[in-house]
Amino acid sequence: MKNIAVIPGDGIGKEVVPVGMRVIDAVGKKFGFSLTWDAFPWSCEYYLAEGSMMPDDGLAILKTYDAIYLGAVGAPSVPDAVSLWGLLIPIRRTFRQYANLRPVRLLKGVTSPLRDLKPGDIDICVVRENNEGEYSNVGGRMYAGTDLEMVTQQSLFTRKGVENIIRFAFDLGRQRKKHVTSATKSNGIIYTMPFWDEIFWSLAQRYPDVQADQYHIDNLCAQFVLHPDRFDVVVGSNLFGDILSDLGPAIAGSLGIAPSANLNPEKEYPSMFEPVHGSAPDIAGKGIANPIGQIWSGAMMLEHLGYGAAARAIERAIETVTGDQGIKTPDLGGSATTQDVGNAIIAAL
Numbered sequence: 402m403k404n405i406a407v408i409p410g411d412g413i414g415k416e417v418v419p420v421g422m423r424v425i426d427a428v429g430k431k432f433g434f435s436l437t438w439d440a441f442p443w444s445c446e447y448y449l450a451e452g453s454m455m456p457d458d459g460l461a462i463l464k465t466y467d468a469i470y471l472g473a474v475g476a477p478s479v480p481d482a483v484s485l486w487g488l489l490i491p492i493r494r495t496f497r498q499y500a501n502l503r504p505v506r507l508l509k510g511v512t513s514p515l516r517d518l519k520p521g522d523i524d525i526c527v528v529r530e531n532n533e534g535e536y537s538n539v540g541g542r543m544y545a546g547t548d549l550e551m552v553t554q555q556s557l558f559t560r561k562g563v564e565n566i567i568r569f570a571f572d573l574g575r576q577r578k579k580h581v582t583s584a585t586k587s588n589g590i591i592y593t594m595p596f597w598d599e600i601f602w603s604l605a606q607r608y609p610d611v612q613a614d615q616y617h618i619d620n621l622c623a624q625f626v627l628h629p630d631r632f633d634v635v636v637g638s639n640l641f642g643d644i645l646s647d648l649g650p651a652i653a654g655s656l657g658i659a660p661s662a663n664l665n666p667e668k669e670y671p672s673m674f675e676p677v678h679g680s681a682p683d684i685a686g687k688g689i690a691n692p693i694g695q696i697w698s699g700a701m702m703l704e705h706l707g708y709g710a711a712a713r714a715i716e717r718a719i720e721t722v723t724g725d726q727g728i729k730t731p732d733l734g735g736s737a738t739t740q741d742v743g744n745a746i747i748a749a750l
Contacts, residue, residue, distance in 0.1 A: 406466040407440040412680025413690035414472020420743035421695040432711040445476035454487030471675035496670035498663035501529035505649030509724030529642025530566040536639045570636035583615040584637030655732045657691025660698035674702040691730040718749035
């Protein structure tokens with residue numbers, strides 16, 4: 402039995418997380434396992450009441466679990482820098498969740514905004530470095546409010562960090578279609594990106610069976626739109642991976658279906674699983690949020706925990722519901738509720 406820490410968070414996170422849990426419990430019955438769930442109210446609402454996004458011993462509490470199942474974090478009442486740096490970033494860094502894996506797939510029954518694409522034409526795994534890069538907290542502000550005001554923001558790339566994420570990408574590519582693409586910008590960013598490129602091509606020599614190529618990030622975004630079928634595994638820095646893993650689900654139909662895993666591949670610490678979408682305060686409370694991103698993230702959690710057959714059963718059930726049954730929430734052009742989709746996926750299992 403595995404113990405899971407649940408953080409529903411804010412907005413639609415509180416609506417889709419319970420649905421994801423019900424789907425996982427249902428597939429567990431089918432495959433003969435069960436998970437224990439412990440929920441924590443850490444969120445922007447918690448911050449407004451307590452003055453922090455989680456208690457001082459929050460990380461020590463989470464460390465005792467096998468995985469973390471997260472909904473969404475963020476609310477208009479709390480600055481994004483406060484909510485992100487008060488909860489998600491400390492979890493990702495303390496638990497060395499350096500590999501952020503974000504699958505992008507055009508599902509059966511889902512219409513891409515790009516013309517003439519069919520299921521299978523988009524099947525990409527964006528691998529994002531999750532602990533360093535452009536999202537460092539090295540920097541500062543001086544002379545605030547004067548005409549001398551200045552700010553600095555330091556990007557931080559370590560050899561160990563870059564090698565870890567690129568090696569992870571090549572190992573994944575070897576398991577898939579044997580193709581890894583690097584996102585770079587070494588024609589404009591003079592130090593960090595050439596460093597990234599050198600390590601990428603050095604490690605590529607160790608994977609002669611995997612095709613390797615690189616694109617500048619601006620051209621890569623264009624090629625995602627023009628030729629998404631060219632790509633298999635795409636690896637990028639924290640910022641570039643973040644951009645690509647929002648663009649990818651957009652061309653695959655909706656951010657509502659996009660899952661992600663914040664992985665500590667060595668399993669020395671718990672990994673965290675969350676949908677790519679945010680808290681969506683504009684639709685929170687309406688019962689129409691798409692739960693597929695949360696459910697699919699749960700499938701990735703099961704895969705990580707060793708329940709691979711159950712994970713694949715959930716993915717098949719998702720496509721049965723979106724494709725054969727055509728049950729879709731408004732973001733996919735349908736009228737189904739969050740609960741409708743969840744119930745249909747459980748029935749399909």
